[in-house]
Amino acid sequence: MPAVHNASVKCAAVAAASLLVLAGCGSSDDNQPKNPSVIILSGDGMGPQQRTAIQYYLYGLDERQPMDALPYSGFLDTIPGDPEYAVTDSAAGATAWAIGQKVPNGTTGLGPDGESVPTLLDLAQKRGMATGLVNDHDVTNATLAAFGSPVPDRDLKVDIARGYLDRGVDVLFGGGEKYWYPEGDPGRIPDAGEDDASEGDEDLVARAQSDGYQYAYDQPTFDALTGPKALALVQDSAKRRSTEIEGYDYSSDPNYVAPERLVSKALEILGTNENGFFLVIESDDLDSDGHEHDAQNMMLAGESVNNMVKVITEYQKDHPEVLLIVTADHETGGMTIENVLDDGEPEPNSDQVADDPVPYWAEIPENMPLPGGGVPKRSGPFPIKGTDREFKVDWTTPEHTGTMVPVTAAGPLAERFTGVHPNTYVYDVVTELWGDQ
Numbered sequence: 001m002p003a004v005h006n007a008s009v010k011c012a013a014v015a016a017a018s019l020l021v022l023a024g025c026g027s028s029d030d031n032q033p034k035n036p037s038v039i040i041l042s043g044d045g046m047g048p049q050q051r052t053a054i055q056y057y058l059y060g061l062d063e064r065q066p067m068d069a070l071p072y073s074g075f076l077d078t079i080p081g082d083p084e085y086a087v088t089d090s091a092a093g094a095t096a097w098a099i100g101q102k103v104p105n106g107t108t109g110l111g112p113d114g115e116s117v118p119t120l121l122d123l124a125q126k127r128g129m130a131t132g133l134v135n136d137h138d139v140t141n142a143t144l145a146a147f148g149s150p151v152p153d154r155d156l157k158v159d160i161a162r163g164y165l166d167r168g169v170d171v172l173f174g175g176g177e178k179y180w181y182p183e184g185d186p187g188r189i190p191d192a193g194e195d196d197a198s199e200g201d202e203d204l205v206a207r208a209q210s211d212g213y214q215y216a217y218d219q220p221t222f223d224a225l226t227g228p229k230a231l232a233l234v235q236d237s238a239k240r241r242s243t244e245i246e247g248y249d250y251s252s253d254p255n256y257v258a259p260e261r262l263v264s265k266a267l268e269i270l271g272t273n274e275n276g277f278f279l280v281i282e283s284d285d286l287d288s289d290g291h292e293h294d295a296q297n298m299m300l301a302g303e304s305v306n307n308m309v310k311v312i313t314e315y316q317k318d319h320p321e322v323l324l325i326v327t328a329d330h331e332t333g334g335m336t337i338e339n340v341l342d343d344g345e346p347e348p349n350s351d352q353v354a355d356d357p358v359p360y361w362a363e364i365p366e367n368m369p370l371p372g373g374g375v376p377k378r379s380g381p382f383p384i385k386g387t388d389r390e391f392k393v394d395w396t397t398p399e400h401t402g403t404m405v406p407v408t409a410a411g412p413l414a415e416r417f418t419g420v421h422p423n424t425y426v427y428d429v430v431t432e433l434w435g436d437q
C-alpha cells in the first residue's frame with residue numbers, strides 16, 4: 001500500500017469514524033489524529049461460526065455481542081505464504097499482521113526467507129510509542145512473539161522472553177513463568193506437575209527488574225503495577241492447569257488475573273505515553289478449546305474476548321485516537337452450528353470422531369473443567385439465550401482450517417476493514433494510520 005494518500009478523503013473518513021473533528025484535518029501532511037494508538041485483539045481460532053455460537057449462547061438474538069457491535073466489519077483471508085500448506089498456523093498468521101508479508105508456517109516475526117524485518121511493534125517503538133503484549137496464556141506464545149521477539153522457531157520460548165526484554169517491550173502480561181526462571185527455580189507461582197518446572201537458563205525476571213520493570217505474580221502485586229515498564233507472569237496457563245491439578249479452580253487462584261483486568265491495567269500504563277501506544281492481545285484459550293473440540297469452554301473464552309472488547313470500547317470514549325482491530329489468525333476445529341435432532345432420530349454425524357464427547361486421541365474427556373468443576377459439553381446441545389431453541393456444534397478436524405475470518409474494528413481508519421482483504425492488510429492499515437515511517 002502506498003505511503004502517500006489523499007489528505008481530504010482520509011481526513012473525512014477519520015472524522016466520520018470517530019464522530020470528531022480532529023485537529024490535524026485540513027493540513028496537507030498531517031491528516032490523522034495526532035499520535036494514534038493501535039490495539040490488535042486476536043481470538044486465536046475464532047472463525048465466523050465461533051463468533052456466531054458465542055453470540056447465540058451468551059448474548060442471544062437481541063443484543064449484539066461487543067466484538068460484533070463495533071462499527072466496521074469485513075473478512076480477512078488466512079492462507080500462509082507456504083510452499084506446501086493451504087492452512088496457516090498461529091505464527092504465520094500473526095506474522096502476516098506484524099510485517100505485512102505472507103510467510104511459511106512456523107515463521108515467527110521474520111520475513112519469508114527468515115530475514116529480519118521491522119514488525120509493527122518495532123515501528124511503534126521508532127515512533128516513541130509505548131508497546132504492550134497481553135495473553136490469557138503464555139505471553140511467549142507465537143502470536144505475540146511475531147510482533148515483539150522474532151525467532152526462527154516459535155518453540156524457542158526462553159529466547160522469546162529474552163527478546164522481549166532486549167527490545168524493551170513496556171508491558172508484558174500473561175502466563176508461562178517457567179520460561180522466565182532458570183531450571184531448579186520454581187518462580188513465584190508454586191509448580192504443579194512436571195510441565196510446570198522452570199525451563200530457562202537465566203533469571204529473566206531479575207534481569208527485567210534490573211532493566212526497570214515492575215514485576216507482578218499475583219493479584220495484589222498486579223494491582224500495584226503503575227509502569228511505565230511492567231512484567232506480570234500471573235496466568236501460568238491457569239485454565240489448563242485444571243486438567244492437571246485435582247480440584248483446581250482458576251477463579252479462586254490468587255495468582256490468576258482475569259484477562260479483562262490485564263487489558264485495563266495495560267491501557268492504564270500504556271496510555272500515559274504522549275506518543276500513543278501499540279498493544280497486541282491474544283486469547284489463546286479459544287484456540288486450545290477448538291483443538292479439543294470443547295465448544296462450551298470455547299464460548300466462555302469468547303465471553304472473555306467480549307469483556308476485553310468492552311474495556312477497550314469504554315476506553316475509546318475518552319480516547320478516540322485509538323484504533324481497535326478484533327480478528328483471528330485462523331479458525332480452529334472446522335466448527336459448524338447445527339440443529340438439534342429430535343430424540344430417537346439417528347444422528348447423521350455420530351460416526352464422526354470429531355463429534356464424540358471423547359476425542360479419538362484419548363480414552364476420557366480431556367476438556368478443561370468448567371468453572372466450579374464438571375466436564376463441559378463438547379458439542380451441545382446449547383440453548384440460544386433468551387429462547388426455547390437449542391443448537392449443537394459439529395467439528396471436522398482437531399486442527400486449524402483455512403476459512404476467512406471476520407474482522408471488526410472501531411476508531412481511526414476502522415472503515416478500511418470493510419470488505420474482504422488478505423490478512424497482511426492489518427499491517428497495511430496500521431502503517432497507513434501511522435503515516436511515513
Ligand SMILES: [Zn+2]
Nearest residue numbers: 287291332400
Ligand atoms: Zn491452534
